[in-house]
Amino acid sequence: MKLFEYEAKEILKKYGVKVPKSVLVKKGEDPIEKMKQAGLEPPVVVKSQVLVAGRGKAGGIKMAKTWDDVKRLVDELFDKPIKGIKPRLLLIEEAIPHEIELYVGMVIDRSERKPVILASKYGGMDIEEIAREKPESIIRVHVDPFIGLKGYQARLIGKKIGLTGKALSNFAKFLTALYNMFMDYDGELAESNPLALVGDEVIPLDARLIVDDNALYRHPELAKEILEESGEYTEWEIKARKKGLAFVELDGDIGIIGNGAGLTMTTMDLVYEFGGKPANFLDIGGGASAELVKTAVSFLVEFPKTKKIFMNIFGGITRCDEVAKGIVKALEELGKLEKPLVVRLAGTNEEEGREILKKHGIEAFVDPIEAVKRLMEL
Amino acid sequence: MAILLDEKTKVIVQGITGREGSFHTKLMLDYGTKIVAGVTPGKGGQEVHGVPVYDTMEEAVKEHPDAIASIIFVPARFAADAVYEAVDAGMKLVVVITEHIPVHESLKFINYAKQKGTTVIGPNCPGLISPGKAKLGIMPGHVFKEGPIGIISRSGTLTYEIGYALSKQGMGQSTVIGIGGDPVIGTSFTEAMELFEKDPETEALVLVGEIGGDMEERAAQMIKEGRFTKPVVAFIAGRTAPPGKRMGHAGAIIMMGTGTYQGKVKALEEAGVKVAKTPFEIPELLRQALKK
Numbered sequence: 001m002k003l004f005e006y007e008a009k010e011i012l013k014k015y016g017v018k019v020p021k022s023v024l025v026k027k028g029e030d031p032i033e034k035m036k037q038a039g040l041e042p043p044v045v046v047k048s049q050v051l052v053a054g055r056g057k058a059g060g061i062k063m064a065k066t067w068d069d070v071k072r073l074v075d076e077l078f079d080k081p082i083k084g085i086k087p088r089l090l091l092i093e094e095a096i097p098h099e100i101e102l103y104v105g106m107v108i109d110r111s112e113r114k115p116v117i118l119a120s121k122y123g124g125m126d127i128e129e130i131a132r133e134k135p136e137s138i139i140r141v142h143v144d145p146f147i148g149l150k151g152y153q154a155r156l157i158g159k160k161i162g163l164t165g166k167a168l169s170n171f172a173k174f175l176t177a178l179y180n181m182f183m184d185y186d187g188e189l190a191e192s193n194p195l196a197l198v199g200d201e202v203i204p205l206d207a208r209l210i211v212d213d214n215a216l217y218r219h220p221e222l223a224k225e226i227l228e229e230s231g232e233y234t235e236w237e238i239k240a241r242k243k244g245l246a247f248v249e250l251d252g253d254i255g256i257i258g259n260g261a262g263l264t265m266t267t268m269d270l271v272y273e274f275g276g277k278p279a280n281f282l283d284i285g286g287g288a289s290a291e292l293v294k295t296a297v298s299f300l301v302e303f304p305k306t307k308k309i310f311m312n313i314f315g316g317i318t319r320c321d322e323v324a325k326g327i328v329k330a331l332e333e334l335g336k337l338e339k340p341l342v343v344r345l346a347g348t349n350e351e352e353g354r355e356i357l358k359k360h361g362i363e364a365f366v367d368p369i370e371a372v373k374r375l376m377e378l
Numbered sequence: 379m380a381i382l383l384d385e386k387t388k389v390i391v392q393g394i395t396g397r398e399g400s401f402h403t404k405l406m407l408d409y410g411t412k413i414v415a416g417v418t419p420g421k422g423g424q425e426v427h428g429v430p431v432y433d434t435m436e437e438a439v440k441e442h443p444d445a446i447a448s449i450i451f452v453p454a455r456f457a458a459d460a461v462y463e464a465v466d467a468g469m470k471l472v473v474v475i476t477e478h479i480p481v482h483e484s485l486k487f488i489n490y491a492k493q494k495g496t497t498v499i500g501p502n503c504p505g506l507i508s509p510g511k512a513k514l515g516i517m518p519g520h521v522f523k524e525g526p527i528g529i530i531s532r533s534g535t536l537t538y539e540i541g542y543a544l545s546k547q548g549m550g551q552s553t554v555i556g557i558g559g560d561p562v563i564g565t566s567f568t569e570a571m572e573l574f575e576k577d578p579e580t581e582a583l584v585l586v587g588e589i590g591g592d593m594e595e596r597a598a599q600m601i602k603e604g605r606f607t608k609p610v611v612a613f614i615a616g617r618t619a620p621p622g623k624r625m626g627h628a629g630a631i632i633m634m635g636t637g638t639y640q641g642k643v644k645a646l647e648e649a650g651v652k653v654a655k656t657p658f659e660i661p662e663l664l665r666q667a668l669k670k
């Protein structure tokens with residue numbers, strides 16, 4: 001789950017990090033009033049709180065030099081969609097004059113199986129181009145997950161991005177705080193870009209934290225309904241998620257249901273291979289219950305993009321008889337399936353599954369190629 | 379021979395009294411796996427399909443000192459603890475079926491197991507099977523047949539599909555490993571390939587990859603450097619899937635140039651690996667590769 005900039009900065013404060021003074025405004029609130037209460041004066045930066053990256057380049061970050069600018073820019077930014085999403089909140093933050101923008105971030109390196117810290121002296125909005133053109137300018141340091149970030153490692157990283165003296169120890173302190181936040185909050189990513197260097201001080205002008213969804217149970221205070229705001233999901237994807245379905249909308253017209261991401265993707269690839277275009281990806285996962293199968297089938301029948309539906313199941317922990325029962329339930333609930341459904345069943349309890357479907361007049365294929373051919377004939 | 383698992387391997391099932399644990403214990407027993415004990419805290423003294431249940435791994439190992447492998451069906455919140463318990467009880471092989479384990483937990487138990495010399499398969503994986511000998515996982519046993527082909531797969535169900543396609547063509551398998559779909563897993567492509575390279579029974583290898591990550595690229599590198607010398611055929615799922623969602627700058631920087639379908643196919647082909655367009659082309663490509 002992605003956190004907003006203001007949330008990530010709020011958490012950083014708990015780790016003793018000094019962040020720019022700011023106020024958060026909702027639509028309809030008086031920004032001037034709020035700023036005055038907080039003792040904040042122009043120049044300030046007005047920042048659209050959306051979860052997509054690259055807000056600056058999309059026009060979501062604006063400098064306000066006067067009170068009039070503040071009023072105008074607040075109105076402007078509330079109405080401006082950033083990559084399709086309008087903000088619910090704006091962060092008005094003291095402008096920090098600075099010349100040097102550093103980059104620092106961390107993720108888990110899958111192949112090393114360790115957290116890896118990335119840092120560069122060329123931070124700012126163009127960091128990805130820099131990584132492409134001057135990969136050697138990005139410092140990478142792995143951290144032992146049991147020992148944690150060692151003090152000297154933090155200093156070494158600072159040294160390698162050109163810091164010395166008091167700035168070096170301030171940077172090391174900041175990096176340690178960011179790392180601790182990353183570990184404590186089950187981060188998939190923690191980063192600050194840019195981290196401004198102002199005299200001897202480092203100040204995070206931006207902060208980002210993505211929390212592992214599988215770990216949200218350990219951070220209940222963060223859990224919230226942000227599907228609409230995340231900007232990552234379409235209307236039907238949000239509907240699907242609310243029903244507990246792993247669904248991705250695509251451009252074609254053939255509904256796809258599979259079990260397991262690999263098989264579901266391969267099913268899409270197969271449909272393409274035979275001249276069809278998938279309307280979606282829907283993975284019912286491992287060990288799906290009849291109830292979930294029913295929900296999935298009914299959902300694709302409702303989903304306006306689908307003209308026909310292809311269900312490809314290879315049972316392991318998923319039992320074909322459960323799947324068949326789910327299809328029958330959907331059939332009973334909907335009266336009849338308005339869209340043709342082609343089913344392929346193989347694996348655990350496949351005979352039982354096929355038997356159940358047969359009783360209800362649905363033929364289930366064993367061979368996926370035969371099934372796709374039948375699908376394309378319909 | 380086979381790798382990691384055969385008909386003599388003595389196994390403990392952790393989480394044996396749960397719905398999935400007991401269901402798959404039955405299927406593994408039917409397949410011929412030597413399951414000697416099960417562990418569920420608080421359920422010691424019971425029996426599941428004739429297998430004695432203990433409260434702790436320590437007790438299970440005391441009664442069954444020849445057990446060297448465990449398989450974990452414990453819910454995500456308790457799975458990491460189950461892995462530590464298995465490693466500390468001296469298991470050489472631990473298969474983690476559980477999905478949705480927080481990645482920071484997997485990261486730690488995988489590093490811990492490595493230090494103690496335990497091989498972890500998974501998490502979020504179907505396990506492994508040495509056809510005709512034993513299975514330590516949740517895959518339907520009947521789709522696999524004994525033979526000379528090794529399979530390493532990032533996907534669960536797709537592995538069954540491919541095993542089935544090979545078996546139908548008379549191409550049996552030495553060992554089939556589903557290494558799991560999580561970002562951090564205990565055994566990677568290249569680590570499993572080292573084992574297959576040394577196995578005299580394995581004559582050729584099928585790699586079943588997926589878009590994302592850089593494991594396929596690393597496998598290609600290993601083949602290119604001559605550290606894996608047997609014929610390899612690959613399939614990568616997700617040719618038509620839209621590119622994955624970005625994860626901040628760091629995600630983009632670290633993954634630069636890797637992870638796409640095209641990138642993986644290119645790396646593999648440059649290493650001399652034939653990449654199948656559908657799983658059903660694999661048997662024919664294997665036959666050609668074996669002839670050379």
Ligand SMILES: Nc1ncnc2c1ncn2[C@@H]1O[C@H](COP(=O)(O)OP(=O)(O)OP(=O)(O)O)[C@@H](O)[C@H]1O
Pocket residue numbers: 020045047052053054055056057061093094095096097101124125193194205206207
């Ligand atoms: N408080 C501030 N004072 C001065 N300049 C600022 C401040 N906040 C942001 N900026 C400037 O605006 C730019 C963009 O802001 P920020 O990094 O917060 O947004 P972004 O474009 O979403 O970032 P990203 O590209 O990381 O997604 C920064 O690189 C920085 O130069």
Ligand SMILES: [Mg+2]
Pocket residue numbers: 124193194206
């Ligand atoms: Mg930024």
